[in-house]
Amino acid sequence: MVGEEPDLTKGTARPITVVGNPVLHREVKDVTAFDGELSALIDDMFQSMYAAEGVGLAANQIGVDLKVFVYDCPDDEGVRHIGHVINPKLEEYPADRRRELDDSNEGCLSVPTAYAELPRPDFAAVTGVDKGGRPIRVEGTGFFARCLLHETDHLYGTLYIDKLSKRDRKDALRQMAEGTPRYATVPNE
Numbered sequence: 001m002v003g004e005e006p007d008l009t010k011g012t013a014r015p016i017t018v019v020g021n022p023v024l025h026r027e028v029k030d031v032t033a034f035d036g037e038l039s040a041l042i043d044d045m046f047q048s049m050y051a052a053e054g055v056g057l058a059a060n061q062i063g064v065d066l067k068v069f070v071y072d073c074p075d076d077e078g079v080r081h082i083g084h085v086i087n088p089k090l091e092e093y094p095a096d097r098r099r100e101l102d103d104s105n106e107g108c109l110s111v112p113t114a115y116a117e118l119p120r121p122d123f124a125a126v127t128g129v130d131k132g133g134r135p136i137r138v139e140g141t142g143f144f145a146r147c148l149l150h151e152t153d154h155l156y157g158t159l160y161i162d163k164l165s166k167r168d169r170k171d172a173l174r175q176m177a178e179g180t181p182r183y184a185t186v187p188n189e
């Protein structure tokens with residue numbers, strides 16, 4: 001395991017925003033205050049992610065306009081990665097690495113019950129800071145790389161379905177319309 005399990009005596013699960021909610025479709029704000037409120041937000045985000053059985057969660061998925069994501073996600077070697085990143089920036093794909101695409105299925109708590117194949121690079125690295133404001137860098141391969149890319153995208157207003165072909169996007173939205181999420185969601189107005 002890389003990282004630390006969160007203290008689950010803290011925090012409360014909140015309902016998940018879904019596609020169509022404006023907070024998911026624009027870049028959210030940089031975090032500038034590293035205080036108790038930020039720690040409490042991260043606790044709530046872990047609780048919300050676990051309640052919805054996700055492997056990653058961005059703050060705008062619980063309606064908060066701040067660049068924070070949390071994750072508890074395995075990579076393709078079976079290593080479990082747990083942590084949070086604040087104000088993440090995606091690094092360029094390393095020039096000395098052979099770029100391979102992984103076209104596994106992807107889903108999103110904000111597009112409940114839908115899945116679609118989406119090619120993603122098999123490696124990703126993000127830099128940012130932790131809740132103490134200290135610089136961090138997180139890198140991953142396989143499914144965990146997909147998670148880092150997916151969560152960073154969220155904070156810049158992009159959902160994975162925005163990267164699909166028109167037809168696949170429509171199909172994902174149809175799956176969502178036909179399914180019933182197993183967790184609480186925020187109704188769209």
Ligand SMILES: [Zn+2]
Nearest residue numbers: 107108109110
């Ligand atoms: Zn998502």
